[in-house]
Amino acid sequence: MPSKSKTVQLSHGGGGKEMDQLIKSVFFNAFDNPILSAEEDAAKLNLSGPVAFTTDSFTVSPLFFAGGDIGKLAIAGTVNDLAMMAAEPQYLSCSFIIEEGFAINDLKTIVNSMAKELHKSGARIVCGDTKVVPKGCADGVFINTTGVGRILNPNVSVKNIQPGDAIIVSRDVGRHGATILMSREGLSLESDLSSDCATLWPIVEQLVATSTPIHAMRDATRGGLSAVLNEWSKASNVGIDVDEDAIPVADEVKGLCELFGFEPYDLANEGTFILAVPKAAAAGAVEIMKRYGNCEHAAIIGHVTEAHAGKVVLTTPWGSHRYLDLPQGELLPRIC
Amino acid sequence: MPSKSKTVQLSHGGGGKEMDQLIKSVFFNAFDNPILSAEEDAAKLNLSGPVAFTTDSFTVSPLFFAGGDIGKLAIAGTVNDLAMMAAEPQYLSCSFIIEEGFAINDLKTIVNSMAKELHKSGARIVCGDTKVVPKGCADGVFINTTGVGRILNPNVSVKNIQPGDAIIVSRDVGRHGATILMSREGLSLESDLSSDCATLWPIVEQLVATSTPIHAMRDATRGGLSAVLNEWSKASNVGIDVDEDAIPVADEVKGLCELFGFEPYDLANEGTFILAVPKAAAAGAVEIMKRYGNCEHAAIIGHVTEAHAGKVVLTTPWGSHRYLDLPQGELLPRIC
Structure with missing residues (x-):
């Protein structure tokens, strides 16, 4: 040039x-x-x-x-x-x-x-x-x-989630959204927090290759975990119960959320995915995922029910229950 | 809402x-x-x-x-x-x-x-x-x-243009670029000029269905007729001779080009295409194209030669010759 x-x-x-x-x-x-x-x-x-x-x-x-x-x-x-x-x-x-x-x-x-x-x-x-x-x-x-x-597996579909399925998250949630928020607020130098941005294909390929009976899979981008679970519960007409204590969230993400009034489950991710598999296959899937970088904290966070179809219910660490809703309002613009 | x-x-x-x-x-x-x-x-x-x-x-x-x-x-x-x-x-x-x-x-x-x-x-x-x-x-x-x-026809390729081919243009050139220029300059009310913007598939489908032996086809968008012919001459390593008198250009487009110092062949089109077919098939192709709206002025404008490979030569109405070059410089931004 x-x-x-x-x-x-x-x-x-x-x-x-x-x-x-x-x-x-x-x-x-x-x-x-x-x-x-x-x-x-x-x-x-x-x-x-x-x-x-x-x-x-x-x-x-x-x-x-x-x-x-x-x-x-x-x-x-x-x-x-x-x-x-x-x-x-x-x-x-x-x-x-x-x-x-x-x-x-x-x-x-x-x-x-x-x-x-x-x-x-x-x-x-x-x-x-x-x-x-x-x-x-x-x-x-x-x-x-x-x-x-x-x-490779035509059965994977948002409409294929069934009561009894386990819900797995591949890693701690909210990193991408929190990282973008942090850099906009000029806080980057004070933290080691970084985006989860990553290519997920190698992990998925392994899940497919091991014939893991995946019912549904979705990366939790805009709208975060909340959006995926709400879309799933509606598309498959099932209830989803999630145990808040089981959802991995990094301390830095928790801190930023408290500071700015966000919910970590609403924040965007760019290398984090949610999986619905039959309960019997859940531990095996988590085992496979944990072998990969970025998935060391893969965890079963909930399960699918026939009750409260179309709704996602969060059990708090104090044993109380609340609906986890589809995010609304402005959230963070230009996150992706 | x-x-x-x-x-x-x-x-x-x-x-x-x-x-x-x-x-x-x-x-x-x-x-x-x-x-x-x-x-x-x-x-x-x-x-x-x-x-x-x-x-x-x-x-x-x-x-x-x-x-x-x-x-x-x-x-x-x-x-x-x-x-x-x-x-x-x-x-x-x-x-x-x-x-x-x-x-x-x-x-x-x-x-x-x-x-x-x-x-x-x-x-x-x-x-x-x-x-x-x-x-x-x-x-x-x-x-x-x-x-x-x-x-439908895997032989159509920018590398398949052969000496002896006729070059056909589907209609008058430069309309889209001239229309955008006109509206930016606030001249819209003084003219009936409108963009050639159109879906070309019905015409192409007919050419394919009638087994027209198409060597190459290209819509003359950014860079206009000049860009297509120059890319073709280089990609197939042939010379292209074009007769300026045969290229249809609307009077309004000619007028705007004179006013603003543009060449109509450099202006973008959005529903105008160039075709290279063996000479023997050219009249038949033009006949088919003329049946369609927007293609009434389809015309054979030149032919492909072995001489001056990689170059496009324009014969002016006065019989002189000049190279038609790939457009350069700013042209019109945001034309498409």
């Missing part, structure tokens, strides 16, 4: 010479693979049988946070959405909306972070798009990733 | 109750189909054989313009990218980034425009995502659509 191009210019989005250069020097350099083509309008894929198809746009602020950045998040997020359908993450598209004046070096850092995260699942970026908007029309960079992948 | 929600609020992107309501009342209402699910993280598709996969983010400004809006554009753009691979547009994802304060009524207009455009190809939206960013962090609304579709 010539020195005049240390930042992204409107001409980089014009469809001409400058765009061609940016795409080749930044994107192709990092994402190179035999399917990705600078010349065709679309990638050619060979797919067969049932596949999962999912999309997510990432607008997180700040772009760089403890434990990750928007690039890592854009890959892990979509790969995880496929993984949660028991689908092998295979092919991703990526589309950038970049604000004029964005530093090319920051763009390269983000793109390299994406390339690194792709290696954790084996997924590949096979097509893309770049738009540049004038200064003030976007905030830094937004990334969309859309993924397709072969479904 | 209660009256306090006449505009999109940050809470509409939070993953809780408000988001659920927005998605159901606006998106599901318009896009309803058996595959689209509010409950799963991904759509389940049955695909087999070679498929095309393509992505585009749309940031056009203004959002509403003569001949279309960002919604129509977001569907036609991705459907056309599939069509240009001779792929039947089947499944689309759509992802919205919405600025806080955006009018719900405008959002509904855009979404209804998407639904209407989907009917022109039979493609369906099967998964989606909604993000809301604080006021000032985006400009109105950005939409990503990503599509998959079955490839």
Whole structure:
């Protein structure tokens, strides 16, 4: 890049010479693979049988946070959405909306972070798009990733949760939301707290490979644990009982929640998932999960009932009960 | 929607109750189909054989313009990218980034425009995502659509253009770019000019069904006719000769180009495509195209040569020759 191009210019989005250069020097350099083509309008894929198809746009602020950045998040997020359908993450598209004046070096850092995260699942970026908007029309960079992948276990479904199932959480909850909150409040230097942002496919692949009878799986992103459990109880028309004492929450997350009036169960996660499996299979699933980094604190946190269908009931450490509701109100904007 | 929600609020992107309501009342209402699910993280598709996969983010400004809006554009753009691979547009994802304060009524207009455009190809939206960013962090609304579709003719490729091929353009060029330019300059009321924005699949389907031996196909979006022909000449390592007199350009587009110093061949189109077919098949292809609305002015504009490989040569109305180069510089930002 010539020195005049240390930042992204409107001409980089014009469809001409400058765009061609940016795409080749930044994107192709990092994402190179035999399917990705600078010349065709679309990638050619060979797919067969049932596949999962999912999309997510990432607008997180700040772009760089403890434990990750928007690039890592854009890959892990979509790969995880496929993984949660028991689908092998295979092919991703990526589309950038970049604000004029964005530093090319920051763009390269983000793109390299994406390339690194792709290696954790084996997924590949096979097509893309770049738009540049004038200064003030976007905030830094937004990334969309859309993924397709072969479904390995077609029975995994939000509608397949059954009374008697155990509810498992893969690790302590609320880290991503708390980390973003912390960095917005300028508290980053006072804490070791970092986002849980991670690719979950290796763990899911192992659960599938060991024929764990997974009924439902979901990463607890926006709306956190509360949103997943409420959606599940409604979609499968079951009650879910959760033992508050059993839900792992880091002390730093608890502290921030007390300070700012949030509920840790409502905070977003980006590498934490919830699993519903028959009770008999629960201990085995937890055993498998604990072998993986980030899942050392995997725990059974509750179970599914026929009673109070459509509702999630939390048993507090003092033995009292309360409904855990779908979060509402503003929560934290631009968490992902 | 209660009256306090006449505009999109940050809470509409939070993953809780408000988001659920927005998605159901606006998106599901318009896009309803058996595959689209509010409950799963991904759509389940049955695909087999070679498929095309393509992505585009749309940031056009203004959002509403003569001949279309960002919604129509977001569907036609991705459907056309599939069509240009001779792929039947089947499944689309759509992802919205919405600025806080955006009018719900405008959002509904855009979404209804998407639904209407989907009917022109039979493609369906099967998964989606909604993000809301604080006021000032985006400009109105950005939409990503990503599509998959079955490839009907695997031979269509930017690398398959051969000396002797005829180059056909489906209609007059530069309309979309000129329309956006016009509306930015506040000239809209003085002209009947409108964007060419349109779904091209019905025409392409007919070309495929009649076994037209298509070598390459491309919609002339960003960078216009100039970008397509230059990319083709390089990708297939051939020369392309174009007769300037044969390229249809509307008088209004010519006038605007003279006024603002643009070249009509560099301006974006959103419903205009270029075709390379063997010379013997060219008249038949043009005949088929002319049967369709918007293609009445389809014309053979040039041919492919072995000479000057990698270059596009324009013969002017005065018989002189000049290179038609890949556009460079700022052009028009936020054209699509």
